Amino acid sequence: MKYKLEYKFQRKKKKDSIYFTSDWIQSTTALEVGEELEKRNDVIDMLFYDEKGTSWTLKELRKLNEEMEEEPHDFIIYFDGGYHKETKTAGIGVVLFFQQGKKKFRVRANELFHDILSNNEAEYAALFHALNLLEELDVKDVTCEVKGDSQVVLKQLEGEWPCYEEELNNWLDRIEVKLKKLHLNMIYSSIGRNENKEADKLATQALEGKRIYSKMQLL
Template sequence: MKLIIEWAYKTPNGAETIFQSKDMSAEKALLFSKDLERTGRTKHIRFIDEYESYWTLKELNTYLNEIETEPHNVTVYFDGGFDVSTNKSGLGCVIYYTQSGKSFRLRKNASSIEHRSNNEAEYAALYLGIEELEQLKVHHLPVQFIGDSQVVINQLSDEWSVVEKVLSAWADQVEEKLNQLGIQPEYKLVQRKQNAEADRLATQSLNGIDITATSELAKE
């Protein structure tokens, strides 16, 4: 979850103004807010999330304590590839998340002969990522989904209408599963080079290499 800190600042002569920070993770927002409080000149600290809802310091502390042992700060990269010569699709997803104060990366790929286009493979790769979130027991959290498919990202962001029946069915399936898990999606379109991990997993699947792996990431 990304938050903006909003706080009132009072000078020694009594003048007051309101400041807002740039958006940051909830953990970092809590850290900065505690430091601001120590100045003795800050009051009325509150936090604004992506949906323009306001949080008090007490509410944020409670939320972070509740999710500490569950996966959170979740980002999903996805990519699908389709080989027209074999009618085989390769799906790849990479999930970054935080749990119990540690950072993890999950990599997963799969292949299928059920799809008929690259766009359908891209939707299937996204759905693969959502299924992995369900296995991780991710629920009732904002999650960022990142891919290089203009079709999938723009259709799910309601930038483009979904005309093809097959893709419409995939979009409905994605939204139904997200609603079931209580996940609030944020979709981000990137260039292929920024989606290299998921792209490589999809290609490896097309080449018959199956990968399922979770690793802890070193702290920065």
Template structure:
């Protein structure tokens, strides 16, 4: 979860000013907020999340302790491809998350035959990513969903209306699954080259190569 710090700062001579920080990961925010509090000159310090909810220091520390042993800081890249000649679709997703102080990447793809368009394949890829989150026991957290499909990203974020019945069914299905899991989605549209990993997984699925697995990401020294 990303947060902003808000507080009132009082100088030694009594002059006060209101400050709001840039957005940052919650764990980093707690470290900075603790340092501010040690000065003895900050007051009314709170954390504001992406949904404009306010958190006290105690609440934020409790949240961080609770999620330490569960997947958090989750980002899902998804992509779907449709082959008109074979009428088959390839779905791909790459999920990045942290748990127990370590970083992980999960990759999954699938080939399906019952979809009718590229847009439907994109929706199916997003839904597959959410199913993987359910298997990881991700719940009641904000999650970033990143894709290169203008249709899916803009429709799911509410920027565009959804008129096609097939796509509407997918959107409703996804919204319900996210609600059931308590996931707060953040949708981000990126250029295709910035979604290369998910795109490659979808293409591999179309070509008959199955990918499924999770690895720990070791920081470079």
């Protein structure tokens, strides 16, 4: 979960205050910054806003972080799909990063799908597979940052671009059902192919018949 920090800086000489707002920052960083600002006498009315728009005081955020300490959080999902038109098969790749306690983990997985009609459908299948991985990890009520290199699919997922293909609308429906079931909040980010190499490689390996699933703790 990411938070935006807002507070007032009290100027002594001018006897007025200036309002400051931070960028979106990870929960642990937000808490660290908040605790540093708490020590200052010139910082007042400090609040943290999460990605759902809920506001938290420093005390409330500290308690929330303690409760979440052993729960998986700070999810980042990379997904990609590769497509063979001749065989109507799709290789999909997913790389999932998350934190649990003070440990960081990475899950790498791929899968082969049949009867796929386009590369865009392969991308949808990849994201749906990522949601299945989250369900297997018993993940609920979290925010996930989703990164992919298909702007069409990401814009359709956000609802900014229309989707006219029946097969893609079917995937959109399945994804929406899964998101509601797991109570997930998704933030979609478009990235370049160079930033998505790991998911792309997993998709290619699936098309080559190489099945991969690994979960490892990162240093």
